Amino acid sequence: MPSRLSDADLAAHIAEGAGEILNGIRHGDLLDGRLVGDAGDMLAQAWIATVLRLHRPYDAVLSEEAEDVGDRATTSRVWIIDPLDGTSEYSMGTDNWAVHVALTVDGVPEASAVSLPAQGEVFRSDTVDEVTGPLTHCLAVSRYGHSYHSAAVADRLNLSAVRIGSAGAKAMAVVRGDADAYVHSGGQYEWDNCAPVGVALAAGLHCSRIDGRDIVYNNPQPYMPDFVICRSEIADDVLDALASPW
Template sequence: MRPSSPAISDAELAAAIAEGAGEILLGVRHRDLLDGRLIGDVGDAMAQAWISTVLSRHRRHDAVLSEEAEDVGDRATAERVWIIDPLDGTSEFSMGTSDWAVHVALTVDGHPEVAAVSLPAKGEVFRSDHVPPADGPLTGRLAVSRYGHSYHSAAVADRLGMDAVRIGSAGAKAMAVVRGDADAYVHSGGQYEWDNCAPVGVALAAGLHCSRLDGRPIVYNNPQPYMPDFIICRPEIADAVLDAVATPW
C-alpha cells in the first residue's frame, strides 16, 4: 500500500510527529496553569488529536493503533500500521517529572519498520534511522519501575548483580538502555503494544537485544494488542538475562 504523501519519508514523519506532539505536551504544562488528573486528560486528548490529524493528512491509507483512539476496523489485517502512544507516562507528566514520552512507530507485517521516541522534558528525540549503536561500557544498572522491581527484574538483578534504577515511563526506561545509562529493561507486568512498540523499534536499530521473556521475537499488530512481557538489553548479556527469567530462583 503506497503512502498518501511521499514528500516526507516514513522515518522523517515518525520523528516529526514525536517531536511535535512533545511540543504540544510541553505547552499543556505551560506555567503550571493545569495540574493533576486534568493536565493528564488534556495532554492525552490534545496530543492524540494532533497526531491523528497529521497521519490522516500524510498517510491516510495506513491503519493506526493508538492508546487514545478506538481500535476499529480491520487494523490487524493491514500491512502498514502506525502504533502510537501520544503520552506514555501520564502520571509522570501530571506530577511534573521528566520521565514521560511520546511513542511513534510504523509496523510493516508486524515488525517496527521505523520508530521514534521523544522525551520532551529532557529535550531528546530518539529515531530508528539515526540512533547510534549501544556499544559503550556496561553500567551494571537495570531500569525498573518507579515502584520498584517486578518478580523477573528482581531475578535478573540478583543473578547478574545489577543495581536497580527507578525510571517512570516505559519509553524513558527503554531509552535509558539505548542511551547507555542502563544495561537492561525487563518487563513482566503486562503492557499494550503502544507502550513498547516504538521503544523496541529504536532499541533494535541501536543493536540491542529485544525479545519476549522466553526469547521469542516480539510481533506487533495483533488482534488483541496486549503485550504481557518483553526484554530490552545489551546483546552481550542477553543469554544471561534470558536464563535468569527462565529459572529465576
C-alpha cells in the same frame, strides 16, 4: 494527497511535535494533576490523528487513546502510537514521560521514534547510534521498584536498580547507555513498547519476550504481557535468569 516525507521522518516529526504540544500544556502551571494529564492525552492524540490522516491516509492506526483507524487485520502497514507514555509522571511534573510513534510492516517495527520532550531528546530508528562502551551494571525498573522477574535478573547479574517512570524513558535509558537492561513482566499494551523496541533494535540491542521469542506487533488483541530490552553482551545471561528465576 500523501506527503513526500519518508516514514522515518514522519515518525520523528510526529514524536517531536506532540512533545512540543505536551510541553505547552504544562506551560505556566495553569493546569495540574489529573487535568493536565487528561488534556495532554486528548490534545496530543487529536494532533497525531490529524497528521496521520493527512500524510498517511491509507495506513491503519492503533493508539492507546482512540479507536482503531482502518482494518488492522488486512493492512500490512500499521502505525502504533502512544501520544503520552507515562501520564502519571507527566501529571506530577517529572521529566520521565515520552511520546511513542512507530510504523509496523507485517508486525515488525519499520520506522520508530521516541521523544522525551521534557528532556529535549528524540530517538530515531534511522539515526540512533549503536550502543557501545562499558556495561553500567544497572537495570531500569519502575518507580515502584522491582517486579519478580526484574529482581531475579538483578540478583543473578548483580545489577543495581535505577528507578525511572515511563516505559519509553526506561527503554531509552538502555539505548542511551545509562542502563544495561529493562525487563518488564507486569503486562503492557503494544503502544507501550513498540516504538521503544523499534529504536532499541536499531541501536543493536537485544529485544524479545522474556522467554526469548521474537516480539510481534499488530496482534488482534494488542496486550503484551512481557518483554526484555538489554545489551546484546548479556542477553544470554538475562534470558537464562528469566527462564529459571527461582
